[in-house]
Amino acid sequence: MDNSSVSYLESRKLVKRWSGPIPALVNTIFILAIFYATWWIFQDPRGLMRMYTPYVGYMVCRWLLILFIWVAYIFDYWPFKRSWLEKTHPLIKGTILTLVSVAAMILLIKGFFVEILGNFGIAYFDPSRLEAMGITDFYSIEYAAEAIMMFAAIASWLSPSWVVACENAPWQKLDQPARGITIAVVTFFLSMIVYFLTMHSHMAILFYPWQKFTAICPPYWEQFANTVSGNFHIAWIMCCTVVVWLFETIWERYPFNLIKNDALRRVTSFFGIIAIAVALCFFLYYAQDLVWGQTIRGTRRLMAPDWRWLHVGEMAIFWLVPSLYLAFYCNNWPTKFSRPVNVCIRTLLTALMAAFVYIVYYKTSHLFLGTQKGFSHPQQFPMIPMIWLINIFLINVWFMDGWPGWRAVPKTTAELAEIKEEVVAHDVAWTPGLAKGLFIGLCAGVLLYIAIINILPWIGEHFTIIH
Amino acid sequence: MSKDNKGITRRDFVKGAATGLVVGAFASMGVYSYTSSAYDRLPTAERKMHDFGACRSVRVTNISETSWFNNAHLIGDIHEAGGLLVNQYTLNWAPFANGKGSAKGSYDDGIGSIKELLPNDLKKAWEIQKKLALHPDNPGGYSCLLEVEDLDGTIHKYLLDTGWSYEWMEDSFKREGIDKMLEEQQIEALFISHEHWDHFWGLPVTVKYDNRIPLYVHDGFYKEGLQYIKDCGYKGEMTIVDKPITEIIPGMALLKFDVPIINRVFGETSLAFNIKDKGLLLISGCCHQGILKFADFAQANLKYDNDRFYGIYGGLHISPFEDWDPKYDDLVISLGEWGFERIGCNHCTGHLTAKKFIEAGYPVVRGTARFRSASKDYLGNGDKISFGC
Numbered sequence: 019m020d021n022s023s024v025s026y027l028e029s030r031k032l033v034k035r036w037s038g039p040i041p042a043l044v045n046t047i048f049i050l051a052i053f054y055a056t057w058w059i060f061q062d063p064r065g066l067m068r069m070y071t072p073y074v075g076y077m078v079c080r081w082l083l084i085l086f087i088w089v090a091y092i093f094d095y096w097p098f099k100r101s102w103l104e105k106t107h108p109l110i111k112g113t114i115l116t117l118v119s120v121a122a123m124i125l126l127i128k129g130f131f132v133e134i135l136g137n138f139g140i141a142y143f144d145p146s147r148l149e150a151m152g153i154t155d156f157y158s159i160e161y162a163a164e165a166i167m168m169f170a171a172i173a174s175w176l177s178p179s180w181v182v183a184c185e186n187a188p189w190q191k192l193d194q195p196a197r198g199i200t201i202a203v204v205t206f207f208l209s210m211i212v213y214f215l216t217m218h219s220h221m222a223i224l225f226y227p228w229q230k231f232t233a234i235c236p237p238y239w240e241q242f243a244n245t246v247s248g249n250f251h252i253a254w255i256m257c258c259t260v261v262v263w264l265f266e267t268i269w270e271r272y273p274f275n276l277i278k279n280d281a282l283r284r285v286t287s288f289f290g291i292i293a294i295a296v297a298l299c300f301f302l303y304y305a306q307d308l309v310w311g312q313t314i315r316g317t318r319r320l321m322a323p324d325w326r327w328l329h330v331g332e333m334a335i336f337w338l339v340p341s342l343y344l345a346f347y348c349n350n351w352p353t354k355f356s357r358p359v360n361v362c363i364r365t366l367l368t369a370l371m372a373a374f375v376y377i378v379y380y381k382t383s384h385l386f387l388g389t390q391k392g393f394s395h396p397q398q399f400p401m402i403p404m405i406w407l408i409n410i411f412l413i414n415v416w417f418m419d420g421w422p423g424w425r426a427v428p429k430t431t432a433e434l435a436e437i438k439e440e441v442v443a444h445d446v447a448w449t450p451g452l453a454k455g456l457f458i459g460l461c462a463g464v465l466l467y468i469a470i471i472n473i474l475p476w477i478g479e480h481f482t483i484i485h
Numbered sequence: 486m487s488k489d490n491k492g493i494t495r496r497d498f499v500k501g502a503a504t505g506l507v508v509g510a511f512a513s514m515g516v517y518s519y520t521s522s523a524y525d526r527l528p529t530a531e532r533k534m535h536d537f538g539a540c541r542s543v544r545v546t547n548i549s550e551t552s553w554f555n556n557a558h559l560i561g562d563i564h565e566a567g568g569l570l571v572n573q574y575t576l577n578w579a580p581f582a583n584g585k586g587s588a589k590g591s592y593d594d595g596i597g598s599i600k601e602l603l604p605n606d607l608k609k610a611w612e613i614q615k616k617l618a619l620h621p622d623n624p625g626g627y628s629c630l631l632e633v634e635d636l637d638g639t640i641h642k643y644l645l646d647t648g649w650s651y652e653w654m655e656d657s658f659k660r661e662g663i664d665k666m667l668e669e670q671q672i673e674a675l676f677i678s679h680e681h682w683d684h685f686w687g688l689p690v691t692v693k694y695d696n697r698i699p700l701y702v703h704d705g706f707y708k709e710g711l712q713y714i715k716d717c718g719y720k721g722e723m724t725i726v727d728k729p730i731t732e733i734i735p736g737m738a739l740l741k742f743d744v745p746i747i748n749r750v751f752g753e754t755s756l757a758f759n760i761k762d763k764g765l766l767l768i769s770g771c772c773h774q775g776i777l778k779f780a781d782f783a784q785a786n787l788k789y790d791n792d793r794f795y796g797i798y799g800g801l802h803i804s805p806f807e808d809w810d811p812k813y814d815d816l817v818i819s820l821g822e823w824g825f826e827r828i829g830c831n832h833c834t835g836h837l838t839a840k841k842f843i844e845a846g847y848p849v850v851r852g853t854a855r856f857r858s859a860s861k862d863y864l865g866n867g868d869k870i871s872f873g874c
Contacts, residue, residue, distance in 0.1 A: 063567040063568050063570040063571050064567065064571070064572075064588075065567075068566075068567030068568060068571075070567075070568060070570065071564065071567070071568035071569070072568065072569075072570075153807075153808070154556055154557050154560045154561070154806055154807075154808070155557070155560075155561060155564065156560040156561065156563070156564040156806070157560070157806065157808040159564075220811050223809070223810075223811040223814055224809050224810065224811070225809065226809060226837055226840075226841075236814070236818075245811070245812060245815050246811045246812075246814050246815060246818075247810070247811040247812045247815065248811065249812075272504075273504060273508075293515065294511055294515075296515060297511045297512065297514040297515025297516075297518075298511070298514060300514060300515060300518035300519040301514035301515075301518045303518070303519065304518035304519060304523055307524070307527065308527070311527075311530070312524070312527060314777050314778065314781050314819075315777075315815050315818075315819045316775075316777045316815045316816035316817075316818065316819030316820060317775040317776075317777035317778040317781065317816070318744075318773070318774065318775030318777075318778060318802075318812075318816075319744060319745075319774070319775060319778070321775070321777075321778050321781070322775070322812060322815070323815070324811070324812040324815065325812075356496065356499070356500050356503075357500075358499075358500040358501070358503040358504040359499060359500065359503045361503065361504075361507065362503035362504070362506055362507050363503075365507050388570060389570055390570050390745045390746075390747075390749060390751075391745055391751055392743075392744065392745025392751065393745075394744075394745065395570075395745035395746070395747075396569075396747075397568065397569040397570055397747060398570070398745070446500055446504075449494070449497045450494075451494035451495070451496075451497030451498045451501065452497040452498070452500055452501035453501060454498055454501065455497060455498035455499060455500060455501025455502035455503075455504075455505060456501035456502070456504060456505040456508075457501075457505065458498075458501075458502050458505065459501055459502035459503060459504060459505020459506040459507075459508070459509060460505040460506075460508060460509035460512070461505075461509065462502065462505065462506050462509060463505055463506045463507065463508060463509020463510040463511075463512070463513065464509045464510070464512075464513045466506065466509070466510050467509070467510050467513035467514060467517070468513070471518075471523075475528075
C-alpha cells in the first residue's frame with residue numbers, strides 16, 4: 019500500500035515543528051490574526067468591503083465552506099497533482115488553493131445561481147429581476163443571497179456526509195475527477211431536492227401575494243414548528259452540518275464504525291447523523307424555552323419561535339468551533355484512553371467549551387466585530403463569524419498542512435495500513451462488562467439530561483450574559 | 486476470575502459506560518425535548534397585576550408618521566454605508582452630516598457645523614446640513630400628540646417622539662398647533678421611544694419651543710445621543726428610564742424593552758394605558774420589541790380593566806421598507822387571537838402589513854392619506870384616533 023492509494027489528507031501526517039503547546043499557540047495567534055484582518059477587509063460593517071449586510075457575507079462564507087469541502091474531500095485536490103501538494107510551500111499552496119476556491123465560488127454564485135438559475139428558472143435567485151419587480155436594491159440582493167446561501171447550508175451537510183458517512187460509496191473506487199464530479203453532482207442534486215422541500219416555501223412567502231401556485235403556502239411545517247418561517251429547517255440542517263463534523267473528528271466515526279457490514283454501516287451513519295442532529299435540535303430549542311420562557315408566535319426577536327429555531331443552528335455552530343480546534347490543533351485530545359472514553363471526554367469538554375465561546379461571543383463580539391449588541395438582532399448571525407473562523411481553520415489545516423506550527427510528512431506503510439484497519443473499529447467488542455457499562459451509562463446519560471434541564475431555568479433566572 | 490480478566494472487564498465496563506452516557510444524553514434530548522410533557526413541566530408565569538390606575542380616554546393626533554419619503558434612498562444610503570449594523574451617526578445624514586460621503590460622518594463633525602445655531606436658528610442649521618448630507622430632502626419624522634383624559638376629566642398632553650427633519654417637523658408642529666402648545670407649556674413631557682434618526686434627531690424643534698419639557702429616554706442611549714440632548718440646548722429634567730415600568734399618571738405607564746435595533750440603536754420604550762371599562766391600550770414609536778411581546782409583557786405585569794386588550798396605536802415595525810419575511814406572516818396570522826378591538830397603525834408598520842391586516846379582517850382604523858402620507862390603509866399625517874371616547 020502506498021500513499022497515492024488514499025486521499026491526500028489521509029496520506030499525510032502532520033508533525034509539530036516545536037514541542038509542547040507552542041505550535042497550537044502559534045497557530046492560534048496566526049489564525050486569529052488572519053480572521054480579524056480578513057473580517058475587517060471582507061465582512062465588518064465598519065471595514066472595507068462590508069459584505070456583512072448580512073446575507074451577502076453569509077452567502078460567501080457558506081459557499082467558501084462548500085468549496086473547501088469539495089476541493090479537499092470530494093475532489094481530493096484534483097486537478098493539482100499529489101507531488102505538487104507534497105512539495106509546494108504551505109503558504110503558496112494555501113494561497114493558490116484558496117484563490118481557486120474563491121474563483122470557483124464566484125463562478126458558481128454569479129454564473130450558475132444568478133445568471134442561469136435566476137434568469138431562466140427561479141426569479142428570486144437574481145437580484146436584478148427582483149429589483150425590476152419593485153423591491154429595493156438592498157432587499158433584492160439580500161433575498162437572492164439568502165436563497166443562494168440556504169442552498170449552501172444544505173450542501174454543507176450533504177457533501178461531507180457523502181464522504182464521512184457514506185464513505186464515497188458507491189463511487190469510492192472511481193478515479194478523480196470522475197469520483198469528485200459524480201459526488202458533487204449527486205450531493206448538489208440532493209441539496210436541490212432538500213432545498214425545495216425546506217426553503218422554497220419560505221422564499222415564496224417573502225413576496226406578496228404569496229406564490230401559492232408555485233409553493234406550499236402556508237407551508238406544511240407551520241403547526242409543528244409554530245412558524246411559517248424556514249428557520250425551522252435551518253435548525254436541524256445546521257445541526258446535521260455540525261454533527262457530521264463531530265462524527266468525523268472528535269467522535270472518530272464512533273459508534274457507527276463498529277458495524278462491519280459496509281452498506282449497513284454507511285446507511286446507519288448517514289441517517290444516524292440526522293437522528294443525532296434532530297435530537298440536538300429539539301434539545302437546543304427546548305433549552306431556550308427553559309431559559310427565556312416559552313415562545314409567542316408572531317412576536318419578534320428573543321421570544322419568536324422562528325428566531326429560536328435559527329438560534330438552534332447558531333448554538334450548534336458554537337459547538338463546532340471548539341470541536342474542530344480540539345481535533346486540528348490539540349491532536350484530538352485526549353487520545354490515551356479507549357476510544358469510547360476519549361469520545362465521551364471530548365464530547366463533554368467541547369460542549370463546555372462551546373458554552374464558553376457562546377458567552378464570550380455575546381459579551382464581546384459587538385465590541386470588535388462591528389455587530390450589534392444583543393442575542394436576536396435580525397441582522398446579526400453569529401454563524402457568519404463562526405463559519406468564517408472555521409473556513410480559516412480549514413485553509414490552515416487542509417491547504418497549508420497546519421503551517422506554521424506543523425509540517426506534513428508522508429505516512430509510513432504501517433500508518434497507512436492502520437487507516438485501512440480503522441474503517442471498522444476493532445477496539446470495542448460486545449462483552450457482559452460492556453453491556454453492564456452501557457446500561458449504567460445510558461441511565462447516567464438520562465440523568466445528565468434531566469440535571470441539565472433542571473439547571474437551565476435556574477441559570478435563566480440568575481445569570482445575564484448581556485446587560 | 487483472574488486479576489487480568491477483572492481488569493479487562495472493568496475496561497469494558499468503562500467503555501460501555503462512556504458510550505452509554507453520550508448515547509443516553511442524546512437519546513433523552515430526542516425523545517423528550519419537544520414533547521408536550523416537557524412543556525408541561527415549565528412553570529406557569531404568575532401574573533403580577535401591577536395596578537397603575539385608570540384613565541378615561543386617550544386621543545392621538547398623528548403629527549407625522551412619514552419618517553422618510555423614499556425607501557430606496559434611505560435603504561440605499563444604509564446599504565452603501567455597509568448595511569443595517571452601521572452606526573447611524575456615521576451615515577452622513579442631516580443633522581450629523583459632514584459632507585465626506587457615505588459612512589464617513591461622525592457626530593462631532595456633524596454637530597460642529599450647527600451647534601451654535603441650536604435650538605433657535607433651526608432654519609439656518611438645516612440649510613447648512615442639507616448642503617452636507619446624503620439625500621437631504623428624504624428626512625421626515627415620527628411624532629404624535631397624546632391627550633390623556635384622567636378620571637376627573639383633566640386632559641394631560643404628551644409628545645411621543647420628536648421627528649427628524651427640522652424643516653418638516655417645524656411645518657408639522659405648526660400644522661397641528663404643537664408649537665403653541667409647547668410654548669404655553671401645555672405639554673407635560675416628551676417621551677423618546679428610541680434613539681433612531683426619525684424619532685429623535687428632530688429634538689431641537691421641540692426644544693426650540695420648550696427647552697425645559699420633561700424628557701424620558703431609554704437607558705440604552707449611546708453617548709452621542711446623550712450629548713445631542715445637551716447640544717440641542719435642552720435645560721430641563723431628563724429621566725433615563727431604567728426600570729421595566731415607570732408610572733406617569735394614573736392609567737398611563739412607560740414600559741422599557743431592552744432590544745437590539747438596526748444601525749446600532751439599543752432599547753425601546755413604549756406606553757401602556759388602562760382605559761376605564763375598556764381595557765389595555767398600547768402605543769409605540771416603532772415597537773421594535775414586537776407588538777405581541779409588548780402585549781405579553783403588559784399582560785404578565787399590568788392590571789387593566791376587563792382584562793382585555795383594547796387598542797393599539799403606532800409604528801409596529803413589520804415591513805418598514807416594504808420588505809417581507811415569513812415571520813411577519815406569523816404576526817399577521819396570530820394577531821387576531823389577541824382580540825384587539827381597535828388598531829391604529831402607520832409608519833414602520835408598512836403598507837404591505839396594513840394591507841394584510843385589512844385582508845385578515847382586523848379592526849384597522851383607516852386614514853385619509855393627507856400631507857404626504859402614502860396610503861389610506863393606515864392613519865396618516867394629521868389623522869386622529871380616539872380610544873375610550
